[in-house]
Amino acid sequence: MPVDFIVEMLRNGGLPVMMFVIFILYHRGENAKWAETTKAQKEESQRIYELLKSTLDRQEKETDRHFTLLREMAEAMNLQTRSLSRIETKIDDNQFCPITKKEKAA
Numbered sequence: 135m136p137v138d139f140i141v142e143m144l145r146n147g148g149l150p151v152m153m154f155v156i157f158i159l160y161h162r163g164e165n166a167k168w169a170e171t172t173k174a175q176k177e178e179s180q181r182i183y184e185l186l187k188s189t190l191d192r193q194e195k196e197t198d199r200h201f202t203l204l205r206e207m208a209e210a211m212n213l214q215t216r217s218l219s220r221i222e223t224k225i226d227d228n229q230f231c232p233i234t235k236k237e238k239a240a
Contacts, residue, residue, distance in 0.1 A: 143151045 140155055143155065147154075
């Protein structure tokens with residue numbers, strides 16, 4: 135607002151015009167502060183959102199990796215159990231002892 139315009143308005147309008155001008159200037163300043171604050175808040179919210187998203191993505195990948203490892207360990211345990219079962223059967227049948235083999239054959 136030009137200064138000459140303000141001075142002319144004060145001469146013609148007096149105190150109410152001066153208060154209105156002060157209000158307008160104050161209102162503009164507050165709007166600028168508010169816009170700056172909301173912009174900063176929006177940027178901060180976006181940063182937090184990206185951080186949470188990356189954390190959740192990392193956690194999902196880690197969970198998938200744990201399930202893969204668990205599945206592989208379960209398969210390995212099943213293989214070991216089958217092998218031990220076969221060994222136990224051979225021990226119970228005593229197939230390695232030559233004397234037992236002859237007795238079973240006869």
